[in-house]
Structure formats: C-alpha cells, structure tokens
Amino acid sequence: xxxxxxxxxxxxxxxxxxxxxxxxxxxxxxxxxxxxxxxxxxxxxxxxxxxxxxxxxxxxxxxxxxxxxxxxxxxxxxxxxxxxxxxxxxxxxxxxxxxxxxxxxxxxxxxxxxxxxxxxxxxxxxxxxxxxxxxxxxxxxxxxxxxxxxxxxxxxxxxxxxxxxxxxxxxxxxxxxxxxxxxxxxxxxxxxxxxxxxxxxxxxxxxxxxxxxxxxxxxxxxxxxxxxxxxxxxxxxxxxxxxxxxxxxxxxxxxxxxxxxxxxxxxxxxxxxxxxxxxxxxxxxxxxxxxxxxxxxxxxxxxxxxxxxxxxxxxxxxxxxxxxxx
Amino acid sequence: xxxxxxxxxxxxxxxxxxxxxxxxxxxxxxxxxxxxxxxxxxxxxxxxxxxxxxxxxxxxxxxxxxxxxxxxxxxxxxxxxxxxxxxxxxxxxxxxxxxxxxxxxxxxxxxxxxxxxxxxxxxxxxxxxxxxxxxxxxxxxxxxxxxxxxxxxxxxxxxxxxxxxxxxxxxxxxxxxxxxxxxxxxxxxxxxxxxxxxxxxxxxxxxxxxxxxxxxxxxxxxxxxxxxxxxxxxxxxxxxxxxxxxxxxxxxxxxxxxxxxxxxxxxxxxxxxxxxxxxxxxxxxxxxxxxxxxxxxxxxxxxxxxxxxxxxxxxxxxxxxxxxxxxxxxxxxxxxxxxxxxxxxxxxxxxxxxxxxxxxxxxxxxxxxxxxxxxxxxxxxxxxxxxxxxxxxxxxxxxxxxxxxxxxxxxxxxxxxxxxxxxxxxxx
Numbered sequence: 001x002x003x004x005x006x007x008x009x010x011x012x013x014x015x016x017x018x019x020x021x022x023x024x025x026x027x028x029x030x031x032x033x034x035x036x037x038x039x040x041x042x043x044x045x046x047x048x049x050x051x052x053x054x055x056x057x058x059x060x061x062x063x064x065x066x067x068x069x070x071x072x073x074x075x076x077x078x079x080x081x082x083x084x085x086x087x088x089x090x091x092x093x094x095x096x097x098x099x100x101x102x103x104x105x106x107x108x109x110x111x112x113x114x115x116x117x118x119x120x121x122x123x124x125x126x127x128x129x130x131x132x133x134x135x136x137x138x139x140x141x142x143x144x145x146x147x148x149x150x151x152x153x154x155x156x157x158x159x160x161x162x163x164x165x166x167x168x169x170x171x172x173x174x175x176x177x178x179x180x181x182x183x184x185x186x187x188x189x190x191x192x193x194x195x196x197x198x199x200x201x202x203x204x205x206x207x208x209x210x211x212x213x214x215x216x217x218x219x220x221x222x223x224x225x226x227x228x229x230x231x232x233x234x235x236x237x238x239x240x241x242x243x244x245x246x247x248x249x250x251x252x253x254x255x256x257x258x259x260x261x262x263x264x265x266x267x268x269x270x271x272x273x274x275x276x277x278x279x280x281x282x283x284x285x286x287x288x289x290x291x292x293x294x295x296x297x298x299x300x301x302x303x304x305x306x307x308x309x310x311x312x313x314x315x316x317x318x319x320x321x322x323x324x325x326x
Numbered sequence: 327x328x329x330x331x332x333x334x335x336x337x338x339x340x341x342x343x344x345x346x347x348x349x350x351x352x353x354x355x356x357x358x359x360x361x362x363x364x365x366x367x368x369x370x371x372x373x374x375x376x377x378x379x380x381x382x383x384x385x386x387x388x389x390x391x392x393x394x395x396x397x398x399x400x401x402x403x404x405x406x407x408x409x410x411x412x413x414x415x416x417x418x419x420x421x422x423x424x425x426x427x428x429x430x431x432x433x434x435x436x437x438x439x440x441x442x443x444x445x446x447x448x449x450x451x452x453x454x455x456x457x458x459x460x461x462x463x464x465x466x467x468x469x470x471x472x473x474x475x476x477x478x479x480x481x482x483x484x485x486x487x488x489x490x491x492x493x494x495x496x497x498x499x500x501x502x503x504x505x506x507x508x509x510x511x512x513x514x515x516x517x518x519x520x521x522x523x524x525x526x527x528x529x530x531x532x533x534x535x536x537x538x539x540x541x542x543x544x545x546x547x548x549x550x551x552x553x554x555x556x557x558x559x560x561x562x563x564x565x566x567x568x569x570x571x572x573x574x575x576x577x578x579x580x581x582x583x584x585x586x587x588x589x590x591x592x593x594x595x596x597x598x599x600x601x602x603x604x605x606x607x608x609x610x611x612x613x614x615x616x617x618x619x620x621x622x623x624x625x626x627x628x629x630x631x632x633x634x635x636x637x638x639x640x641x642x643x644x645x646x647x648x649x650x651x652x653x654x655x656x657x658x659x660x661x662x663x664x665x666x667x668x669x670x671x672x673x674x675x676x677x678x679x680x681x682x683x684x685x686x687x688x689x690x691x692x693x694x695x696x697x698x699x700x701x702x703x704x705x706x707x708x709x710x711x712x713x714x715x716x717x718x719x720x721x722x723x724x725x726x727x728x729x730x731x732x733x734x735x736x737x738x739x740x741x742x743x744x745x746x747x748x749x750x751x752x753x754x
Contacts, residue, residue: 206501246466253468254470254471
C-alpha cells in the first residue's frame with residue numbers, strides 16, 4: 001500500500017468537490033476524477049489504520065442509510081465511513097414486503113426528505129431506483145446498489161484494491177467470472193476498469209452472460225480456463241442459490257466443476273494473480289475455500305478494508321460539493 | 327484378433343460415393359486397406375478371408391435414435407437385446423435415448439449405460455443425455471457434466487420443451503459446452519391425447535387426432551430460437567410437407583440446423599393404421615401420403631440429412647389395447663436396412679443417398695469416426711445380400727419387444743455379416 005506516511009493533512013489537501021450532487025453511476029466521475037478519488041481514498045486508508053480514526057469533514061451532517069435490500073457489509077461500511085467523518089448516521093431498513101415499487105418509493109423519499117438529511121445512501125432491488133429517488137429529494141444520493149444496474153462504490157473499492165496490489169490498473173487483464181447477467185458489481189466494474197485502461201473479460205455460461213455484453217468493450221468467454229488464461233486479476237461474482245437449481249445453471253456441482261474457481265483453473269492465470277470477490281461468498285459453489293482463504297492470492301479481506309476508505313472519500317467529495325453550494 | 331480380408335465385394339462407400347468392385351482389409355479394429363477394383367496387396371498368412379461373392383460391403387449403419395428399457399423397463403428391451411438386434415440388423419453404432427427410468431439426466435446414468443455397453447461388447451453404444459431434469463421440460467439437466475461423461479447430444483426425446491424460455495436457455499447453455507441439442511417439434515397442446523393425424527381417415531375412424539401443422543408451429547419457434555442463440559439444433563423427426571418448407575427456408579438462410587426422418591414416416595402413411603393396427607401407431611403419428619412423399623423427396627434432395635430407425639420397443643401388453651390407449655412406437659433396428667432398400671427399390675431415393683443418411687451423415691454430425699470405407703476408419707462393416715427377398719416374421723426379431731409394422735411384409739436385404747470394431751458380431 002502506498003499509504004505509508006499519509007495522514008489527516010493529506011486527507012484535507014486531497015479532498016475535492018464532486019462534479020454532481022449525486023453519485024449514482026461510476027460514469028458520474030471522469031477518469032481524472034476517479035484517479036483523484038483513489039488518491040484521496042488512500043489517505044483515508046492511512047487514517048483508518050491509526051488508533052484515532054475520527055475526522056470532522058462531515059461534522060453536523062446527517063447521513064441516512066436507506067437499505068430496502070438486506071446488507072451487512074455495505075451498510076456497516078457506509079455507517080463506519082460516515083461516523084469516522086463525524087456525521088450523524090441513521091440506519092433505515094424498510095421491510096421489502098411492506099414496500100411496493102414506484103409511488104411508495106417516492107412517498108418514502110418525500111417523507112425522508114422532510115427530515116432534512118444531507119446524504120442519503122440507498123440500496124434497492126430495482127434498477128433505476130436510486131436515480132428515481134435522486135430526482136425527488138433535496139440531499140445528495142449515493143447509490144449503494146440498484147437492482148442489476150450499478151454498485152459504483154464497489155467498483156471503486158475494487159479498483160483501489162487492484163491498485164494497492166499492482167500499483168496500477170492500466171494494462172492489467174481482469175477476468176470477471178460468474179453471474180454477470182444479474183450483477184450490478186460486474187456492470188460498474190466493466191465501466192470503471194475499462195475506463196482505467198484494464199483489459200476486461202467476462203466469463204460464465206451463456207445463460208449468465210448477456211449476449212449483448214460483447215459491445216461493452218470486453219471479451220466474452222464461456223470456457224473458464226480460456227477466460228482466465230493470463231489474467232492478473234480474477235474477480236468472482238456471487239451466484240444466488242435459486243439460479244442454480246436448473247433455471248440458469250443445472251446444479252451446484254456442475255457450476256463448480258466448470259465455473260467454480262479452484263487451484264486447477266487458477267493455474268491458467270498469470271503468475272502473481274490476485275483473486276477478488278464482492279462477498280458474501282458461496283464456498284464450494286463459485287469459489288473453493290482453498291483459494292478464497294489463501295492470503296497470497298486472495299484480496300478479499302483487503303477489499304473490505306478498502307470499502308470503508310473509498311466510501312469515506314465519496315462522502316467527503318459529496319459533502320465538499322454541498323459546502324460549495326451552501 | 328486375426329485380420330480379416332473381405333474380397334470379391336461390391337463396395338459402397340457413402341463418403342466418397344464409390345460403388346464398385348473391391349476388397350477391404352480389417353486389422354486391429356480399423357480398416358487397414360481399401361482396394362477399389364483391385365485385389366488387396368500382400369496379405370499375411372494368418373488372415374481370415376471372407377469371400378463376399380459380389381455382395382454389398384458397406385459401412386455398418388449408424389442409428390442415432392434408439393430407445394431401450396435399461397435402466398427401468400428391462401422387460402421391454404435391455405441394452406444387450408438392443409445390441410443383439412443391432413448386430414443382426416447391420417447397425418454398428420447406436421445412440422440410446424435418455425427416456426429411461428430413471429431418466430439419463432445426470433453423468434452417473436450416462437456412465438452406467440456406457441459401462442454396461444462396454445461389458446456387452448457387441449456394437450458401439452453411445453448415449454444421449456436429457457435436456458431437462460427428469461425430462462420435465464422445466465429445469466435444465468447437467469448438460470455440461472453429461473457432455474463430459476460422453477453424452478453425444480442432448481434431448482428430451484418424445485417430450486416437448488413447451489416453455490420457450492427453458493428451450494432458449496438449454497440451447498445457449500449447451501452451446502457454451504459445444505453440446506448439440508435435439509428437439510422434437512410438436513405443439514404439445516395441439517397434440518395432447520392424439521393417436522392419429524387429423525384428416526378424413528382419422529375422422530372416419532373416430533380417433534383423437536392432431537393436425538400436422540402442430541409440427542410446423544413448434545418447428546418455427548425452435549428455428550427462431552436458433553436464430554436468437556446461434557446454437558446448433560438437431561430437429562428430431564420431420565414428418566410433413568409444411569414443416570419441410572419451413573425447414574428449407576431456415577437452411578437456406580444458413581441456420582445451423584440438421585433434421586432427421588424415421589423409416590416409419592418414410593415407408594408408411596396414415597392408411598397403414600388400417601383396421602386399428604396398433605403396430606403402426608407411432609409418435610408422431612403416420613401422416614398423409616402427400617406428406618410421406620414430401621419427406622422422401624426431402625431426403626433425396628439432401629434437405630433431411632439423417633435417417634433413423636426410431637427404434638422404440640413396446641411389449642405386446644402395451645400394444646394389445648384399443649388404438650388410442652396403445653403405446654406408440656415400433657422396433658426398427660432389424661428393419662432399418664430392409665426399409666432403406668425398399669425406398670431404393672421403389673425408385674424414390676438413390677441407395678447411396680439412403681446409405682449416407684444412415685451412416686456417415688449422422689456420424690459426422692456427432693463427431694464419430696464411423697460410417698466410411700476408408701483407411702483408418704473403424705472396422706465397422708456390413709455385408710448384405712440385396713437380392714434375397716424374405717417374409718418378415720416379427721417373432722424372429724431379437725428385440726425383446728416385437729412391435730413392428732413391417733410384420734408379414736416382403737422385404738429385401740438379408741444381413742450376412744456384421745463387424746463392429748474389427749470383431750464379427752453377427753453372421754447369418
């Protein structure tokens with residue numbers, strides 16, 4: 001990690017105002033801005049490794065976590081990020097069963113808006129929900145995952161992990177493997193990593209990779225060994241159980257045999273390959289524990305650490321914009 | 327095993343189109359030499375010589391649609407009885423269908439079938455795997471693992487995958503593994519409960535019937551899904567003129583599709599169910615004479631590239647029932663060759679074209695080296711007498727079930743010798 005020697009002062013000098021009020025998609029930032037954001041996040045990594053992690057960039061601000069879909073790691077990551085920056089953090093998890101889409105989402109937004117939060121972090125099961133919410137509230141909205149569309153802070157933390165391990169993203173071969181079809185993580189990563197100059201490959205059975213993804217500037221592979229041959233980074237995606245019992249994939253064992261990451265398949269990758277997973281993992285389905293727990297290749301724990309830092313950087317950037325507008 | 331020399335034969339090689347005098351030397355399980363018009367070169371002393379006396383020597387037949395009852399219904403047919411019938415019929419490669427009990431929808435069952443066949447050691451037995459779990463048409467079967475276990479193609483056999491989403495996924499998923507999918511086109515709702523083809527005859531006989539167009543309706547959907555997914559499709563059993571038109575259009579547009587025809591639909595028409603003869607009840611039901619002729623023309627023109635026997639054993643207790651209750655299907659392994667010869671003698675299709683459709687064409691589609699008289703090809707050979715007519719007595723068939731519409735028919739094409747993998751597996 002290049003964070004050695006960085007501290008709170010670096011955070012202050014590196015903080016910059018976001019170009020827009022909301023952060024819905026990785027395309028809301030230009031590539032130079034992404035680089036600035038990653039530099040800022042590195043400073044936060046250093047701060048987070050100190051005993052005193054508390055800063056005051058968001059002092060007096062209210063951060064609301066609005067998670068329509070259950071999430072442990074993303075929600076606590078945003079909560080920690082907000083608290084370490086000095087914000088007041090409120091977690092709300094409206095029960096999915098009591099919420100129907102469309103009008104009620106807007107009703108919720110209007111109600112929350114009346115409580116005058118400054119930052120609203122939202123996760124919702126429908127693609128486009130974060131964008132819809134952003135049109136109805138006066139605060140900044142951060143997309144923490146909308147349906148099968150985007151999860152931009154995940155892509156940023158993945159880029160930060162890759163940068164930490166390789167010193168760069170440009171020129172690396174990144175294989176994103178598994179259920180691309182239903183993955184917002186994959187979509188955000190394709191946009192961000194190709195933008196940063198990586199060669200991205202999508203690997204999975206044809207039932208889990210959209211036919212039209214070939215037009216995203218990526219390579220598509222249906223044979224895992226070929227797909228990860230020479231890859232510097234292998235990013236595994238989570239496959240939900242209900243998709244594995246014959247609908248899109250015949251069975252767990254067939255999936256693991258052909259698309260699960262084990263030592264044998266990983267041997268086809270480049271020397272020094274690093275393995276990533278957005279979590280939570282299905283061990284023995286998309287990834288073998290043997291690989292997931294090998295700290296020489298696995299960046300999975302590192303991803304979680306980078307997640308807090310990247311979210312601090314995003315919140316700081318949005319808050320800086322709010323300060324400018326004030 | 328001693329090498330075998332077949333001399334003085336009339337060779338017919340469907341791959342090269344050669345039809346003329348010659349000799350073949352089989353050694354170590356493969357064809358070591360093919361001599362056209364001349365005699366074989368230096369022959370070692372320790373060699374078995376078969377004097378063919380001008381009879382036809384051709385590659386053994388390749389039948390890619392053979393049902394057995396193993397596992398699950400061994401009273402109908404076992405793998406062994408099917409192999410014996412195949413050997414006696416000059417069929418040297420068979421692809422057994424996955425509609426067993428349990429269905430061959432996982433690699434363990436494929437493995438079981440292939441192992442049993444190896445122990446029997448007669449003809450080459452290959453297996454097809456189910457497309458959906460328990461042939462239910464809903465959830466995909468383990469296509470990748472079955473393909474790896476040796477399943478030659480993927481099919482739900484007589485069951486139709488009604489759900490287009492499932493069919494689309496099966497096609498594209500299988501394509502990812504390079505596995506071929508076969509599907510029988512029949513609209514399941516129009517054909518539910520039908521025992522005959524809709525028409526004047528079925529109306530007069532008072533039989534529940536299905537319009538022939540039900541085939542085209544499902545075929546058009548399948549062809550559209552091939553266009554969407556780019557996946558190759560084996561259209562299982564085309565039977566009528568209107569679907570042949572659709573199929574021809576798809577082929578002309580370059581879609582990766584191949585079709586099969588069964589000897590039943592090439593040799594019989596709806597009138598053969600005559601006085602409610604359940605032996606002539608097959609699935610899909612026999613069609614009109616116009617449809618039969620269109621099918622024969624399609625084979626002659628090369629549009630339909632593969633002929634199968636559609637071997638479907640059904641024991642007497644399943645056939646001796648009122649027509650609409652009787653089980654469909656006919657055994658075909660031992661009537662495969664005589665059926666081809668009948669189509670040849672009637673002048674409808676040239677013999678070389680028939681032979682190609684029953685040997686090298688299916689072998690090539692499924693990646694098998696069989697079906698050719700060429701150096702290095704497996705020594706799968708069929709020696710038969712084109713001229714000897716005989717009356718078929720169903721009771722003499724080696725299948726455990728004797729259900730054949732050819733019973734009592736005058737046939738030509740007596741198999742004299744069958745060799746599979748260099749071993750003589752049948753001798754008359």
